[in-house]
Amino acid sequence: MSNLSSVKPVKPRTICRLFEEQTRILDKALSAAENRHSNKAAKLFESLAEEMRGLDQDIATDAASMKANASLMMGKMEFGRNRELAESYLDEALKHIDEALKPDPYWADYVSLEDKIRHFVHREFGCRIARQGGLWRISCIDVSNALGILGISRSEKFDLECSICGKDPMFCAHIPGEVYNGRLALEVVKNLEIEHFAFMTDGIPEERHVGILPRPLTDGDIKNFFSEGRARQILSKGEMRCKDLIRVIRQRRLGGMNFVEPSSR
């Protein structure tokens, strides 16, 4: 688990093609980040991104990684004083890192940064569950796990491709999880065919991030689960976080098939 202070800004994938002046800005930005001068670091990363935009197409696209660093630094700075703003900066950082990953989806530093920020945001703020069309649709598997909803196993056929060399990973020298010239070796699934799904009543699902989502909740559920005051707040805002829901599920020991079947209410 990462905390925000351990999430470090990344160096750009195209660093070898930057001019001396730009690498100087990068060094200053990284040093400011290291010394926790977040605001200064953010400004330097922004200015580097601007410089990179003026270069060739690949470097210009990679400027998004420096924008991600800038947003990350702003998120760090705001985290202790304005959580809402910090969250929006971190969401912005994720958007930029997604953009930077487009030319090379396996660039290890970017994949790792995205993973760390995503986990941090989910753990610290929780994902948003908003009321739409009178129902609260939940797309967070952690809520399913908290409710003890049956896990699923699935039988599937597929091919695998090494993210580094494109060969079948069984026959190549790359080790999944290792980094080769900046790129992360992964087993990439191709030609997936799902043969069947099975519900697991007493087994342990291998993948806990894949499963059955709970049925949508109604306003009545919100009133039943939360205290009167908290329910009123949630209903008037039209939004809650998965963390709030998980907390109340645990406190009230909610769960059972009622959360899987379509609501009859």
Next chain:
Amino acid sequence: MSIEVTDSAFNLDSALAKLGYSSAQIAEITSSDVLLLPEDIESSESYFSDKSVSIKKAIEKQLKVAVLTRQGAKSHYHARRAADIVVPLLVFLGLQAFDVSKGIIASWIYDRYLRLRYRGRIPNVRFTGIIIDDKRKLTKMVTCEGPADKVSETLRRSKFEF
């Protein structure tokens, strides 16, 4: 928790012939320490468990591993996303190869146990290996099944003498 060792009728030459290997290829294959077999050697295409890649890469850090496939056909993978751990079928060419591999396999099982244990429940594991010892003219099947942590420990501590 114990490891069961029984005589096996597994015939490597016949398995290799079924998969379409030539005599030259067979000589190369049998110089390996460990062989990784497809799920079904009779099948027209080779299917491997998705766990095969990681176990192969773990063992080949110390030993020479050959992956047997249906010659001239494509290879694919198969996964059952349940927590029971089924170690892909491995053939050990010599007792020494098994002795070295069992520690690696035990660590591999333990690693999966750490990832899969959930709310006090422990995943089950099934390990089957075939040891072919030409010097002693022996072919033995080794099986071990039970809670992952116990299988890992049993396998690690096991000592065989035929």
